[in-house]
Amino acid sequence: MSTGKLEMAEDCLLQATDLSGLLLLYSSLGDAEGITKLASMAKEQGKNNVAFLCLFMLGKLEECLQLLVDSNRIPEAALMARSYLPSKVSDIVSAWKKDLQKVNSKAAESLADPAEYPNLFEDWQIALNVEATLAPKRGIYPPAEEYITYAERSNGSLVEAFKIMNVQEEVPSENGEAAHEVIEDDGVEESQVDTVEVEADDSTDGGVLVNGNDVLTPDQ
Structure with missing residues (x-):
């Protein structure tokens, strides 16, 4: 690998069944096909940590969730569902309760299901909208050469970003009217500022008429 012979390195790692090395190689290259094959290899060999990482990088969150459940890591599955797949939380909580009943029935009953108690889950509906x-x-895998574009993106919460976006969409224009117009009772639009008409006076005293009224000039 240090000499850039990546194809040979891949062959060596495959022959040695070095799954961690393959994970490093494929993820560095942005090789989605290689990561997909590696996920299958890892599951067949019971290397669930490698399999999980592969599936997660591929965006196959449902398979990640199922892998945790199959590995009897249901609490971790519940936490993952809450973070990435809120629509699956109720199913995981149900499985968690059933499993926990074997050990502590009171603890099992204390687990809250968002389907029954959505008020206990902050921004629950927004999280569902973000997921959808x-x-x-x-399933869209940008090429590795575009990494810098995505690396510079904000690491902020998607829920917060979604909330801000919704607020911006709901803000109306100022009173729904143009700033320079007002609507009279009879429906006629008039300018807020009266038109000023300036006329030159025929007299020689230098005065001017503003809206028909005689106004003195500085000379007067």
């Missing part, structure tokens, strides 16, 4: 919005984009 991003789901179609999870």
